Amino acid sequence: MPDLDxxxxxxxxxxxxxxxxxxxxxxxxxxxxxxxxxxxGKSTLVRLIHEQVGRxxxxxxxxxxxxxxxxxxxxxFMGQLDKHPTWxxxxxxxxxxxxxxxxxxxLLHELGMTEKLWAPTASLSGGQRxxxxxxxxxxxxxxxxxxxxxxxxxxxxxxxxIMRLLTKRFATSVIALHxxxxxxxxxxxxxxxxxxxxxxNEATERLAVSDIMSLY
Amino acid sequence: MLTSPTxxxxxxxxxxxxxxxxxxxxxxxxxxxxxxxxxxxLGVITPNFFSSEGLMTALLRTVAFGFVGVALGSVSxxxxxxxxxxxxxxxxxxxxxxxxxxxxxxxxxxxFGFHPLxxxxxxxxxxxxxxxxxxxxxxxxADPIPARLLPPGTGTISAFIxxxxxxxxxxxxxxxxxxxxxxxxxxAILGFVGLPTLGFYLETSFSQGLYSDAGAMLILFYVLxxxxxxxxxxxxxxxxxxxxxxxxxxxxxxxxxxxxxxxTQDIIPKPIRNGDGLASLATWFNDMLINEALPGIWNSIxxxxxxxxxxxxxALLAFPLISNHFGGxxxxxxxxxxxxxxxxxxxxxxxxxxxxxWGPSMLPAVVALALHNGGIIGHLIGRxxxxxxxxxxxxxxxxxxxxxxxxxxxRSFLAFLFYRWEIIMRETAILGILGIYxxxxxxxxxxxxxxxxxxxxxxxxxxxxxxxVDTLGRHIRQKLALQTMPTC
Numbered sequence: 001m002p003d004l005d006x007x008x009x010x011x012x013x014x015x016x017x018x019x020x021x022x023x024x025x026x027x028x029x030x031x032x033x034x035x036x037x038x039x040x041g042k043s044t045l046v047r048l049i050h051e052q053v054g055r056x057x058x059x060x061x062x063x064x065x066x067x068x069x070x071x072x073x074x075x076x077f078m079g080q081l082d083k084h085p086t087w088x089x090x091x092x093x094x095x096x097x098x099x100x101x102x103x104x105x106x107l108l109h110e111l112g113m114t115e116k117l118w119a120p121t122a123s124l125s126g127g128q129r130x131x132x133x134x135x136x137x138x139x140x141x142x143x144x145x146x147x148x149x150x151x152x153x154x155x156x157x158x159x160x161x162i163m164r165l166l167t168k169r170f171a172t173s174v175i176a177l178h179x180x181x182x183x184x185x186x187x188x189x190x191x192x193x194x195x196x197x198x199x200x201n202e203a204t205e206r207l208a209v210s211d212i213m214s215l216y
Numbered sequence: 217m218l219t220s221p222t223x224x225x226x227x228x229x230x231x232x233x234x235x236x237x238x239x240x241x242x243x244x245x246x247x248x249x250x251x252x253x254x255x256x257x258l259g260v261i262t263p264n265f266f267s268s269e270g271l272m273t274a275l276l277r278t279v280a281f282g283f284v285g286v287a288l289g290s291v292s293x294x295x296x297x298x299x300x301x302x303x304x305x306x307x308x309x310x311x312x313x314x315x316x317x318x319x320x321x322x323x324x325x326x327x328f329g330f331h332p333l334x335x336x337x338x339x340x341x342x343x344x345x346x347x348x349x350x351x352x353x354x355x356x357x358a359d360p361i362p363a364r365l366l367p368p369g370t371g372t373i374s375a376f377i378x379x380x381x382x383x384x385x386x387x388x389x390x391x392x393x394x395x396x397x398x399x400x401x402x403x404a405i406l407g408f409v410g411l412p413t414l415g416f417y418l419e420t421s422f423s424q425g426l427y428s429d430a431g432a433m434l435i436l437f438y439v440l441x442x443x444x445x446x447x448x449x450x451x452x453x454x455x456x457x458x459x460x461x462x463x464x465x466x467x468x469x470x471x472x473x474x475x476x477x478x479x480t481q482d483i484i485p486k487p488i489r490n491g492d493g494l495a496s497l498a499t500w501f502n503d504m505l506i507n508e509a510l511p512g513i514w515n516s517i518x519x520x521x522x523x524x525x526x527x528x529x530x531a532l533l534a535f536p537l538i539s540n541h542f543g544g545x546x547x548x549x550x551x552x553x554x555x556x557x558x559x560x561x562x563x564x565x566x567x568x569x570x571x572x573x574w575g576p577s578m579l580p581a582v583v584a585l586a587l588h589n590g591g592i593i594g595h596l597i598g599r600x601x602x603x604x605x606x607x608x609x610x611x612x613x614x615x616x617x618x619x620x621x622x623x624x625x626x627r628s629f630l631a632f633l634f635y636r637w638e639i640i641m642r643e644t645a646i647l648g649i650l651g652i653y654x655x656x657x658x659x660x661x662x663x664x665x666x667x668x669x670x671x672x673x674x675x676x677x678x679x680x681x682x683x684x685v686d687t688l689g690r691h692i693r694q695k696l697a698l699q700t701m702p703t704c
Contacts, residue, residue: 055368061361065364067382069383078365078379081366089371
């Protein structure tokens with residue numbers, strides 16, 4: 001994947017500019033955390049980046065985008081619908097193939113929810129639903145991860161496990177996070193957003209919690 | 217209160233109906249209307265289920281035509297729904313659903329004759345138009361995010377069956393099942409133009425004064441509709457759909473010469489057929505317009521507006537019957553039964569019965585339309601009122617009705633009423649076949665005089681009138697910001 005060099009990112013709401021114009025560079029191998037107060041424009045920025053890089057990235061939106069009546073397996077499988085011909089996808093909807101079942105089950109095992117493989121996603125808790133969206137993004141297997149608060153509904157230890165998994169699995173990532181400790185622990189660079197502008201852009205090793213707190 | 221747009225709209229419609237009432241032909245012309253009505257009710261409570269084996273055959277045919285018609289309509293409707301964003305497809309669907317099942321049956325009868333295909337297509341064609349519209353609305357409402365998250369290069373069909381269908385599936389299934397009930401009603405009334413369904417049996421029994429036979433048929437029909445949740449099961453549906461075509465009966469063979477003649481000669485306006493030139497075509501058209509179309513349109517509109525307001529009043533009076541906020545379980549149960557009966561009786565059958573008893577005028581039509589549609593809307597808003605939670609010290613009795621409930625349900629009540637405006641219009645035109653001077657009367661007379669060119673032109677005008685009312689109704693609902701689910 002080539003490095004990302006995004007510029008002229010702007011967003012308006014009701015005629016009023018809420019974000020930008022700002023520019024952001026992300027090199028391959030970097031894990032960038034977007035931090036800032038709620039309403040600062042983190043989600044908007046993730047959406048804008050996704051619009052610019054197109055669908056060649058794995059996206060975990062805040063609203064997850066699950067098909068509620070389909071099972072966990074099928075929601076995860078949707079990450080690779082482009083890899084198979086239509087007849088294969090149609091048959092999978094009715095009766096999944098053993099190989100796919102194994103791969104998806106292993107993936108869910110890493111996320112700690114194997115037992116829910118055939119449950120409809122509508123019946124899951126918030127944290128479980130979030131992990132289904134994460135599994136779908138991982139199954140998708142793109143080089144770049146774009147995620148908006150991917151672990152917001154997960155408890156402490158699990159949030160750490162999943163963040164480690166995501167940053168290991170994807171070569172490059174841009175992740176909006178409200179949890180500063182997670183950002184410092186797993187990302188290589190922190191980008192702070194304040195009033196729609198980049199107020200902080202620094203490698204993690206040169207930052208402490210107190211530096212980030214000035215954003216809040 | 218007069219400044220509220222919903223109240224103002226209601227008052228305008230009330231005023232129009234009152235003016236219409238001055239021009240309407242409202243009368244009871246039979247010599248002994250109440251005695252006949254009494255005899256009829258006596259027939260209903262002393263049903264005769266064993267008069268002839270024709271009854272069970274008619275019931276079987278009704279179900280078979282309903283299933284085949286709705287199945288064909290839903291498959292075609294689904295395919296049309298996929299192209300619904302294209303204007304020509306939308307216009308085509310609007311046109312085929314603007315023509316009532318009975319008109320379609322009358323058309324097909326002229327060239328297919330009493331062949332099963334006539335009944336099947338008469339249901340399938342207008343239903344396809346309705347299914348296309350509702351399916352496309354349901355599909356549009358599906359959550360768009362899953363589709364946006366699909367990897368690039370995902371095939372169109374794969375994207376559709378994963379990201380669109382599952383999310384809409386429950387609604388599609390519910391709506392199709394609901395339409396099946398409507399399809400059984402449509403199938404029953406096809407008997408009135410001679411197809412071998414319940415309407416035919418009812419008309420025969422009635423004309424011979426066999427009220428107990430007619431009563432038995434009506435009771436069986438209610439039982440059939442009321443028990444649908446028991447016998448229409450997802451697992452049994454494929455069996456029904458595959459089996460139904462074998463129970464449509466033989467009918468008469470299609471004479472293909474008739475089909476060809478119908479399209480190449482019969483429906484071509486006479487002056488063109490005879491090569492008489494444009495001037496005589498204009499005369500032909502003017503004659504039809506002044507003597508048939510305009511009186512038909514006028515009577516259809518007058519009847520529709522009166523029936524619409526009567527429907528509204530009846531619905532507002534009827535909904536407390538099933539509302540949890542009044543009375544005890546006994547009254548609610550009887551209320552439910554009453555509303556089930558009036559809404560599952562097709563308005564055409566109600567109008568037919570009342571017309572036999574009271575003689576031809578607009579009165580039986582208004583009462584039939586108001587009973588049927590008022591029953592449907594009353595049921596829907598009654599159910600909706602049950603989800604309203606009143607404060608514990610809310611007033612009771614009439615004050616509760618007038619201050620707590622009616623204001624809260626009024627908007628959705630109006631939404632349903634304006635939605636049904638076009639349906640009432642379509643029915644009004646059709647009731648002309650029974651002898652009320654609406655558009656259907658002139659269509660039927662033209663067909664009986666073997667003037668198919670006139671009949672087709674009048675059906676076309678009816679369709680345009682329905683499309684106009686549909687557009688107007690949608691415009692008013694948008695203007696008043698009213699939303700509703702489709703009903704039939």
